[in-house]
Amino acid sequence: SQTIHQWPATLVQPVGSPLSLECTVEGTSNPNLYWYRQAAGRGLQLLFYSIGIDQISSEVPQNLSASRPQDRQFILSSKKLLLSDSGFYLCAWRDRRDSPLHFGNGTRLTVT
């Protein structure tokens, strides 16, 4: 069966520090991968999505970037965090464009 792993679960980082959040999927190949951010009590904002290695689309211009070094690995990065980067980051995958998304458990990031 397919599983998705996202880590860390929580993270507290100072302003200006770098960020790396990792997500891996097991049990499937060539998944569509997604990064979302959720502000407290709010909806989900799509940040990046990828339909294949080196095929990453950015939805929100900001100081975050995403990479997909392997088929089932999706990494969210920042060189210098801002206070506004705080939030709940969710990774998700699906195996084709008309199928449901499967979410990881999320990373709660607090930038201090």
Place this chain on the structure above:
Amino acid sequence: SQQGEEDPQALSIQEGENATMNCSYKTSINNLQWYRQNSGRGLVHLILIRSNEREKHSGRLRVTLDTSKKSSSLLITASRAADTASYFCATDGDTGFQKLVFGTGTRLLVSP
């Protein structure tokens, strides 16, 4: 940007009552999906309805879709305290239907 808008933003009911949540969206869609999120967790897929379908059932869930009005509703019958969660609709919008864009969500509280 948010594609869907849920209504109401919050809903408080007693166990045994029915809960109805509505979703409106802006662009043409391939399908519309509903998800549930327990506090501090990832989202869980509930039901998917395709653009050529008008109604779909899954257990105590009933989803309707009106593409002419660009709206959908989620009905939870005979609610239970365990149904307390946030509920989101998501649409695949345009641009090749690769993106899944979420609404703002409805927070449902079911009291025993």
